[in-house]
Amino acid sequence: MDSHVVLLLVAFFALVLLPAPWLGRFYYRVMEGERTWLSPLLQPVERFSYRFAGVDAQQEQDWKSYTLALLAFNFAGLVLLFAILMLQGVLPLNPQNMPGLEWTLALNTAVSFVTNTNWQAYSGEASLSYFSQMVGLGVQNFVSAATGLAVLVALCRGISRRSSQTLGNFWVDLTRGTLYGLLPLCIGLALFLVWQGVPQTFSHYLDALTLQGGEQSLPLGPAASQIAIKQLGTNGGGFFGLNSAHPFENPTVWSNLFEMASILLIPAALVFTFGHYVKDLRQSRAILACMLILLVLGVGVTLYSELQPNPALAGLNIEQSGSLEGKESRFGIGASALWAVATTAASSGSVNAMHDSFSALGGLVPMFNMMVGEVIFGGVGAGLYGMLLFVLIAVFLCGLMVGRTPEYLGKKLEAREVRLLVLTLLVMPLGVLVLGALTAAMPFANASVSNPGAHGLSQILYNYTSGTANNGSGFGGFSSNTPYHNLMIALAMLLGRFGYILPVLAIAGSLAAKRRVPVGQNSFPTHGPLFVSLLTITILLVGGLTFLPVLALGPVAEHLSLLGH
């Protein structure tokens, strides 16, 4: 590992962690409607939005109304985006005259962006108009992230309120999340990216004559704004097909560092927001410690295995400096490995290298990150509510061992909460194992796989995991744009998104209504090293026990067969 990689790691963690406490407090103040330095500028806009939409900002909703509002909003977004993608041929801002998408692809894409997945079975520059990108996808990039944020604050309120029937107002949370939480940061990052050389234009593609005399069409477009939100909102859907491996999306070392850090920026800050909600920042530090342990473990394994020479080439008497195939030579192994782990730890799914080309173990880490439900920082809001579910599971499993009915921060966990927790535990196995097994079993479905055997199985697993976990990154070599996979992955994405959101909101509602038991020296301690290790082990155990058999047949078998070569 050279000094460049070390510097990169230091800069990355500093950019993610240093602003987190401050930003986390900012999010708490914003979501609770307190005054911030942005209020003079944005409050008029906020008030106008409510008046325009006829929302009474003071009216709180119970968990059912909150959920209904969320579902209605997401459904409307889905229908609208589907319509835009189908009809883009007749809509404005289409200098390249892109035709409407095939319906399964349009549906898949619409679901993908509404669920904050940004799975892309298409290539942006070859299929989408600027209107589709900006009005269609761009809008969902914002509101899907804000939806995740809304669900998280609803859960935070559920845990921190006592004997309360309401969880807040979805419309207000959505508006504040978008307006204060995402827009200002995105404008900042977009301007930075433009400075670094990312295009932001409505003009049509440039035709260029290459040095060899060939003709090349250089795709352009309003890319910088799109890239800013795709990174900050853990969406991950690239403006161009190659995502952040494309020189126009990610032109420099600086753009690479800032794009990478912005994947985890908001998820890390939200951990502190939670601490402010429950008035106990020790809880935040414990959760953050667990996330960091898992992230560092993942980065370590991937970095190590990517820096190893390929054992298959060992006998060929060539000098190897790790495996560079499928990686941008501009960024090298270190930055690619770090990005891969970060993007799958969070539910971003943007990539700056091809995960399919990673070594078997290097590719296993991103897969495992997603299989545990993307709780290692995770998506905006989604990561932390997923993590809090694991916290509740750990508390329920081990809380009994202190001789009390399990309780988290004074809220008792009873049959109703456990039932809902179990529902969320079933989401990943259903999406990955059941849908994956269907694909593996049916010849027309597994024809999409490019390599047979263990690597082929990894392709199936990775892509269905990515869909269910709402990550959106792909394991190349898998032709996903077929009607079958478009529909099945759309199903996986819906399952992965709402299979969590609905139980989480129900848990929030049920916890909010409970009395708060005083927390004392005889309560189950949910801060401190003991709980951090307990939580980490729970996550590894739940993920490991569910997916170990199939991982053994995929990446593990591939890794061992390479070694045995």
Next chain:
Amino acid sequence: MNAKTEIPAAPTKPRSQWQAALIQAFVKLDPRQLVRSPVMLVVELTAIFTTVLCGLPGQPVPTFIAVQIALWLWFTVLFANFAEALAEGRGKARADSLRAGTQGLFARRRLHNGTFETVPAASLRKGEVVRVEVGELIPGDGEVIEGIAAVNEAAITGESAPVIRESGGDRSAVTGNTRVVSDWLLVRISVNPGESTLDRMIALVEGAKRQKTPNEVALDILLIGLTLIFLLVVVTLQPFAIYSGGALPLVFLVALLVTLIPTTIGGLLSAIGIAGMDRLVRLNVIAKSGRAVEAAGDVHVLLLDKTGTITFGNRRCSALFAAPGVTGKDLAEGALLASLADDTPEGKSIVEYLRGLHPMQEPARDAVVAIPFSAETRLSGVDYNGRIYRKGAVDALLAFIGMQRREMPAVLSREIDKIAQSGGTPLLVCADGKLLGAIHLKDVVKPGIRERFAELRQLGIRTVMVTGDNPLTAAAIAAEAGVDDVIAEATPEKKLARIRAEQADGKMVAMCGDGANDAPALAQADVGMAMNDGTQAAREAANLVDLDSDPTKLLDVVQVGKELLVTRGALTTFSIANDVAKYFAILPALFTSIYPQLGVLNVMHLQSPQSAILSAIVFNALIIIALVPLALRGVRVEAVDAASLLRRNLLIYGLGGLVAPFIGIKLIDLLLTSLGLA
């Protein structure tokens, strides 16, 4: 304290208990019974499935191995059933003997016209009135509405001395199946058939009828969830394996499923619950629902009556102060003589105290003229040898010897004020009109109670003393007993208000009481324990009844509640931690036919794929039997803070659960291969 008879119908010999449990283990194979523990139902279904597979020709697994796997699957279910049956055994033995008494019992039921008719006791309904004569058994729980009688309740409480039951007041409740040993009673039956104390006791220790406690229900859901997840894992493994180049034998997949699902805790969950209730029954506490016992583990605040719980209930002599010019010996003799004929507990305590301190030649009882306490003089004492000895409250005695309070010697007057301020009661003693000195009577705190409260504090439970005393007295006793708080001059309303206030803070409150006016507070408390010799109203409002009428039992109930929860948590953790080793045993065995290189995962170096899978299954079954004693006894809960308790249990059951199966499976593998079974 009365002598206690052995618990009636002491359980039959251990051996026959084992035999009965063995038979029950097979009876419980009935799927309709197994539905109550879904994990075990899944195991039974897989056992049936594997048995069928054994009979089908052309299986990839040698029949010899498949039959062994099927057998061990059946054993797994039987072992779990056996554990439950064993737990039921003891409580049931006792309940059965009690129930036997009610067979063929008849009652004299009062008709509208006031005459009585004889009906079977089992047909009595709530509200009906029966007459019970001397020598007869009371046909059901109820309240005395007329008459007074001595009742022998040994059958229920194990207490051999008869107790008095009479209408009105706080001693009006009677329990079914107890015998009237004098006079007669008119009893209004207060429960319908099947709802009596006895029925409740039986229901708590019978697996098939038992109502699951809230936490047990929640844990059950989690176990079902885990079972579902592992079902998905195993069912989808086949298509993945076929895609990878080879189908897996169904018998092996079944084995994988059974070893992964939480059979250890699933099989023992019911036994843990029953054993916990049985421990309560053995403490002579009857819980009306398991919910209350579980809630006891969560209690934050304990409301305890002072009298009889914290103190002995009557004041005792603790010190003497001589008036100036009187020798200690004179005072002691005077006080002793003045108390000699006093049969109140206070008087006896003075005699006892002085006998040890200043032994003297005591006159015989008939040599003295006893002057009993009268409301008029408010004094008592004796006339002996022509001398007049009296003792009494300060103002009464001063009036008797014609002295004003201010004429009293200053030293003595100060002492008396001090005694009163410390919550005690001062008495004065005189002989022939001469003031001898003062006696300090005080409420004596039971020995060991202070330590008990300290222990509770360690467990995070605050104790609140409830007393009718004035705040001064109350505070003094509270300080001595080491309680955290005190409600002085308590009224039923005050108690209820306090419970509500604590609950509004999210706290769980336990209290015990016996009087009719305690009923609302008992009903409001999360854990309410009524004394068996209390009123029927209190017994109905409470969710626990202590047959020995010993309020300190509440502390034992808290302990049992905690043990119940810890045992469940410990075995769940153990069960899940076990899965890691089982994966390392079974996965390489399953997959080496597809990818030989996966053999490196066989870290235990098990002999063959067949022996690996068989060993895992055998371990999975045997561990249930190995843990039965722990499930029945319960994990001990020490009074330490939550973090150390957690660390200790995690180390034993978490880490232990991770390591134990690696060793166990390896040993079984060595044994099986050396015996040629695999």
